[in-house]
Amino acid sequence: MKLIKNRRDFIKVAGMLAGSAFMVPTLAGCQQTANKKTTTGGKSMVLRFKPYELQLKHVFTVAAGSRTTTPVMLTEIEYDGIIGYGEASMPPYLGESHESVRKFLSKVDLSRFKDPFLMEDILNYVDQIASGNYAAKASVDIALHDLVGKLMGQPWYRIWGLNPAETPDTSFTIGIDKPEVVKEKTREAAPYNILKVKLGGGNDQEMIQSVRSVTDKPICVDVNQGWKDRREALDLIHWLKEEGVVFVEQPMPKTAIDDLAWLAAESPLPIVADEALQTVDDVRKAYGLYNGINIKLMKCGGMRAAHQMALTAKSLGMKVMFGCMTETSCAVTAAAQLSPMAHWADLDGNLLISNDVFNGLKVVDGRIVLPDRPGIGVVES
Numbered sequence: 402m403k404l405i406k407n408r409r410d411f412i413k414v415a416g417m418l419a420g421s422a423f424m425v426p427t428l429a430g431c432q433q434t435a436n437k438k439t440t441t442g443g444k445s446m447v448l449r450f451k452p453y454e455l456q457l458k459h460v461f462t463v464a465a466g467s468r469t470t471t472p473v474m475l476t477e478i479e480y481d482g483i484i485g486y487g488e489a490s491m492p493p494y495l496g497e498s499h500e501s502v503r504k505f506l507s508k509v510d511l512s513r514f515k516d517p518f519l520m521e522d523i524l525n526y527v528d529q530i531a532s533g534n535y536a537a538k539a540s541v542d543i544a545l546h547d548l549v550g551k552l553m554g555q556p557w558y559r560i561w562g563l564n565p566a567e568t569p570d571t572s573f574t575i576g577i578d579k580p581e582v583v584k585e586k587t588r589e590a591a592p593y594n595i596l597k598v599k600l601g602g603g604n605d606q607e608m609i610q611s612v613r614s615v616t617d618k619p620i621c622v623d624v625n626q627g628w629k630d631r632r633e634a635l636d637l638i639h640w641l642k643e644e645g646v647v648f649v650e651q652p653m654p655k656t657a658i659d660d661l662a663w664l665a666a667e668s669p670l671p672i673v674a675d676e677a678l679q680t681v682d683d684v685r686k687a688y689g690l691y692n693g694i695n696i697k698l699m700k701c702g703g704m705r706a707a708h709q710m711a712l713t714a715k716s717l718g719m720k721v722m723f724g725c726m727t728e729t730s731c732a733v734t735a736a737a738q739l740s741p742m743a744h745w746a747d748l749d750g751n752l753l754i755s756n757d758v759f760n761g762l763k764v765v766d767g768r769i770v771l772p773d774r775p776g777i778g779v780v781e782s
Contacts (some may be wrong), residue, residue, distance in 0.1 A: 446511035448541065450476045452499045455727055455754045459586065462577040462599065468493065471727040474502045478544040480517050485548025486779055489540035490699050490726040497536045505530065505537040517549055524705055535679065535702045542703025543735045543777065550776030556738065558771055561708065563741040568769040571746045572597035572621055574753065575612065583611040594767030595619045597747055601627015605637060609644050621745065623650040626676055631660040635667055642669050650695060651675040661690045673722055681706055684713045693720030693744065698736050711742045725750040734761030735777040740769050758782055
């Protein structure tokens with residue numbers, strides 16, 4: 402699927418309708434723009450966006466529920482004939498939707514900026530349009546980073562001075578399911594060196610035992626706030642350590658501050674924050690409650706914020722993990738640009754879907770391999 406099927410016709414219509422947002426119906430939904438095209442002959446940035454629905458290969462079940470699809474918004478920023486790609490992914494717990502993202506992006510007017518290299522000014526402007534809307538903001542941030550990287554002719558890992566040879570393995574996620582399904586998913590995950598197993602559904606030991614009946618590879622677990630009693634949680638963590646688990650992600654509700662602080666102090670395994678952590682301001686709040694943080698572009702607003710969060714966490718001696726939602730290769734590869742900074746990575750969202758529209762990072766022998774292309778390194782498939 403191409404994001405823009407007929408760019409010449411689209412730009413022609415955009416020029417005719419300059420000065421107002423508009424909608425062009427398509428089979429997949431609509432193609433929209435939030436920008437005015439200037440008539441002064443100067444260069445300007447144009448934002449375009451289109452809704453899309455990701456189809457998961459398997460039913461995806463976590464402690465909070467199950468789903469088979471994830472809505473996303475695909476974005477483009479064009480400047481002087483160069484296009485940067487972005488994406489907003491909206492799993493249910495984020496509270497965003499096609500409509501909320503469309504509403505936010507319709508307010509974004511990038512034509513006021515004549516220089517895309519003024520990234521701080523542009524992204525500060527986007528941040529101030531409305532509170533929240535982090536996935537929507539991430540879609541602009543990613544597209545802008547892709548555009549600027551392409552204008553510079555460099556990938557972002559190189560712009561940030563990161564070594565692509567230091568990327569970590571990515572875990573492969575196995576959702577909560579019946580033993581036979583878990584075993585089959587584990588067999589399918591044979592190319593990966595570490596598995597991420599979802600817990601918190603009331604069958605935790607059965608989940609781990611099902612995986613262990615197939616493989617002895619390292620496991621990390623994500624409880625998605627599913628455990629409620631800290632002593633039971635600690636007992637289970639001790640058992641998990643004996644089963645080859647390397648860390649535990651968000652074991653208890655993010656509001657259980659005292660319990661989480663106690664658990665982090667007593668646990669034989671690192672405790673990693675996920676739902677409890679969203680923005681840069683949350684990193685210092687997580688210090689002392691968690692041993693590490695899971696940074697996701699859709700939660701924090703994009704690559705700029707993710708970079709700041711990683712630097713802050715590392716300065717505090719906390720471990721860093723980069724994760725993702727169910728996403729195309731666009732957003733996953735954008736996050737992977739930061740992965741040389743990480744102790745762990747869970748960048749498999751594109752591997753869980755059947756209708757990716759981009760090519761980007763690869764996983765070779767279980768390890769993330771970054772594309773040697775400018776920007777975030779993705780191309781339309």
